[in-house]
Amino acid sequence: MSDFDTNLPSIRQVQNFIKDKHEIxxxxxxxxxxxxxxxxxxxxxxxxxxxxxxxxIVWRHGIVYLKPKS
Amino acid sequence: MSDFDTNLPSIRQVQNFIKDKHEIxxxxxxxxxxxxxxxxxxxxxxxxxxxxxxxxIVWRHGIVYLKPKS
Amino acid sequence: MSDFDTNLPSIRQVQNFIKDKHEIxxxxxxxxxxxxxxxxxxxxxxxxxxxxxxxxIVWRHGIVYLKPKS
Amino acid sequence: MSDFDTNLPSIRQVQNFIKDKHEIxxxxxxxxxxxxxxxxxxxxxxxxxxxxxxxxIVWRHGIVYLKPKS
Amino acid sequence: MSDFDTNLPSIRQVQNFIKDKHEIxxxxxxxxxxxxxxxxxxxxxxxxxxxxxxxxIVWRHGIVYLKPKS
Amino acid sequence: MSDFDTNLPSIRQVQNFIKDKHEIxxxxxxxxxxxxxxxxxxxxxxxxxxxxxxxxIVWRHGIVYLKPKS
Known part of the structure; x- marks a missing residue:
């Protein structure tokens, strides 16, 4: 499993937020x-x-959590 | 041992909390x-x-500890 | 040397504390x-x-030091 | 993917800021x-x-985010 | 170069402090x-x-610097 | 590219500061x-x-930035 595996839920979820232009x-x-x-x-x-x-541009190591806005 | 080895107690314990819908x-x-x-x-x-x-969505590197609620 | 090598003093020492049920x-x-x-x-x-x-459950990256209680 | 892959947007974006002498x-x-x-x-x-x-000289692990100035 | 290479000055220096029982x-x-x-x-x-x-027992990731006492 | 590659600017720059005995x-x-x-x-x-x-002796993970003094 590479570090940037698009099958991982955490990567896929972010990909969906990009597609849906979801506020986070x-x-x-x-x-x-x-x-x-x-x-x-x-x-x-x-x-x-x-x-x-x-x-x-935010470095992943600087992120604690991501919260989608309703 | 890959980084996400489901035999590890720490991964398996979290898996159980998911299954039991345990408050943590x-x-x-x-x-x-x-x-x-x-x-x-x-x-x-x-x-x-x-x-x-x-x-x-919480990054593992941002977590210090996990405590199951009784 | 894998990351979890039970020959390492730091891993072995924790193993001993588990066995002796030592307060830490x-x-x-x-x-x-x-x-x-x-x-x-x-x-x-x-x-x-x-x-x-x-x-x-404490993530190792969240631990600074471990001190056995006398 | 090596750690310093110039195809990555995050590396390429910084490369552009260098070329354009962009204030950040x-x-x-x-x-x-x-x-x-x-x-x-x-x-x-x-x-x-x-x-x-x-x-x-700033270590990448010490950077949380980079913001280009308008 | 493994992570714990005793040829590295930082590892060797600590080894010397152990040998000399140097206060640090x-x-x-x-x-x-x-x-x-x-x-x-x-x-x-x-x-x-x-x-x-x-x-x-101090985790290396929890150490910022080591200073030998005179 | 190993972790300590003397071709990297960040490693070479520190090497120059050592050679020039530059205050940093x-x-x-x-x-x-x-x-x-x-x-x-x-x-x-x-x-x-x-x-x-x-x-x-300062661990690299404990350093945010290095500034040469004029």
Missing amino acids: ELKLVTGDLLAGKIFWQDKHCISILDHYDKQT | ELKLVTGDLLAGKIFWQDKHCISILDHYDKQT | ELKLVTGDLLAGKIFWQDKHCISILDHYDKQT | ELKLVTGDLLAGKIFWQDKHCISILDHYDKQT | ELKLVTGDLLAGKIFWQDKHCISILDHYDKQT | ELKLVTGDLLAGKIFWQDKHCISILDHYDKQT
Whole structure:
């Protein structure tokens, strides 16, 4: 199983949020919260677009959890 | 031994909590506590459902400990 | 040397604490202290039983040090 | 996929910021913010030049997110 | 180069401190300072004996730096 | 590419600082700043000598960034 296996639920779930342009929230190891839509993901990072379509590239090791907004 | 070896007690124990829909509590590296039932697990993440069935995808590296509620 | 090599002193020492039901204390990356007896260990986690025999599954990456109580 | 795969969006995106001398901001695990232009990147680090062309070599594990300035 | 290569200066230096029973100080990721003599080291941990010969097993990932006392 | 590849800019740059006995500053994950000259580096650690030629062995995972002093 490579590190970026698209069969894994955690990778597939993020892929669905990208497709559905679902609003999500990331809790970071610094305690910060980051809201937006997921732009892309790869083995190291997840990229978020905020409401102004500004991109933030977040390293996976800096993410504690991801919460989809209802 | 792959990273996600279902023979490992830590993986098997989580699998049992999923099957029994056992209430658990996660202590995160930020100090936060997250309560709920485990929805699924994979090599990178554990997904929790809260009392409103809202999903939170938690990265394993962000988890310090897991405590089953009595 | 695999990651969970029972010849390593750190793995063997924990194995002895399990066998002797030795009281120990874990210092966690959040600064928390967790006291109890070690129930089991595997490549990812160490499980602790507190005084009420309640289990806490601690991820190794969340442990800073382990101290046996005299 | 090696750890430093230039086909990955996260590596390629940083490469573009280097080429375009784009101003960026790094959020670090200590909570610090570091602003400047990216000088170079490799498997372990990203080097930033501040407004005085002073270099800071940042370890990837110390970076939470990277934000391009508009 | 395996993870625990005794040719590496960092491993050899700790080996010397063990041999010479040199007093050292460990700075931990929690900010704590731990003083004592190094008892043993392996791939995952470094064990310290304090002034009462009490052992503390410290995970390498929990250590920021090691300082020999003069 | 091994973990300690002397062709990498981040490894080579530290090698140059050692050769030139360049004063540098390390920012640690605890928020501490450590100043001095780099004594040696290996796959796991970077050793610093302070103004009294006292050695501090810093684990790479404990370093956020390195800044050369002008």
